[in-house]
Structure formats: structure tokens, C-alpha cells
Amino acid sequence: MSYLDATADLLKVARDTLRDAVAPGLPADRRYDAAMVGRALSIAVRELELGAETRAAERALLGGFYDWPEGTLPQLRARLCRDLRAGAILADRPDELRQLLREVVHARLAISNPDYAGPRR
Numbered sequence: 001m002s003y004l005d006a007t008a009d010l011l012k013v014a015r016d017t018l019r020d021a022v023a024p025g026l027p028a029d030r031r032y033d034a035a036m037v038g039r040a041l042s043i044a045v046r047e048l049e050l051g052a053e054t055r056a057a058e059r060a061l062l063g064g065f066y067d068w069p070e071g072t073l074p075q076l077r078a079r080l081c082r083d084l085r086a087g088a089i090l091a092d093r094p095d096e097l098r099q100l101l102r103e104v105v106h107a108r109l110a111i112s113n114p115d116y117a118g119p120r121r
Helices: 004-026 028-065 071-088 088-092 094-112
Strands: none
Touching: 004 028, 004 094, 028 071, 028 094, 088 094
8 A cells, every 4th residue: 555545545534524423413513524635634645546647648648749749748838828828729629628628627636626627528
């Protein structure tokens, strides 16, 4: 078991304990706060489980889009932001850009809010 797996397991225990043992005993006006903490713990677990893979996939997508496989994720994200602000790639490659953004957003939603992302299309 890796350090990240152990950390994810620990966070799951904390989340489940909060949900199953702590939150039910809280006054009604504090249950929302407990639910928010539980959601934050769930996001942290998914980040540990999926984050590295998600970032690697995003880097590969952006690197392929720009034909710049050696670019780092921050460099590629910065380039995408500059190009989006300039409007250049939207005019030149709209379908490819739409697909790229859809993939990146769905990957990030898988971590931050998987219920919102729904099935991939």
C-alpha cells in the first residue's frame, strides 16, 4: 500500500465517521456544515486517487493539441488561456477545441463533482 493509498483510506474513514456517527447527532442547523466538510473530504480522496492520472491525461491532451509533448502542464495551460483570450484557436480549430475542453472539464469534474459531470458524451 502506498502512502497516497493510506492517506486516501484515512480520509475515507474520517468522512464516513463524520457522516455516520457525528453528523446525525448534530443540531439541524449544523448538519449542512458537516455535509460540506464531508464533501471536502470526498474531493480530497478523489484528488489522491485520480489527480495524478487526470493531470497526466490533461498534459497529454494539451501536448497533442499543440504538438508540444515536452511542454509542462502549467506551460500548456497558460498557452491555452492565452490562445483562448486571443480567439485564435476558436476560429482555426473550433471542433477540436470543443472536444479538448470537454475532455479536460469532465476529467476535472470527476474529481471535484462527479455527480455533476454525469456520463461522458
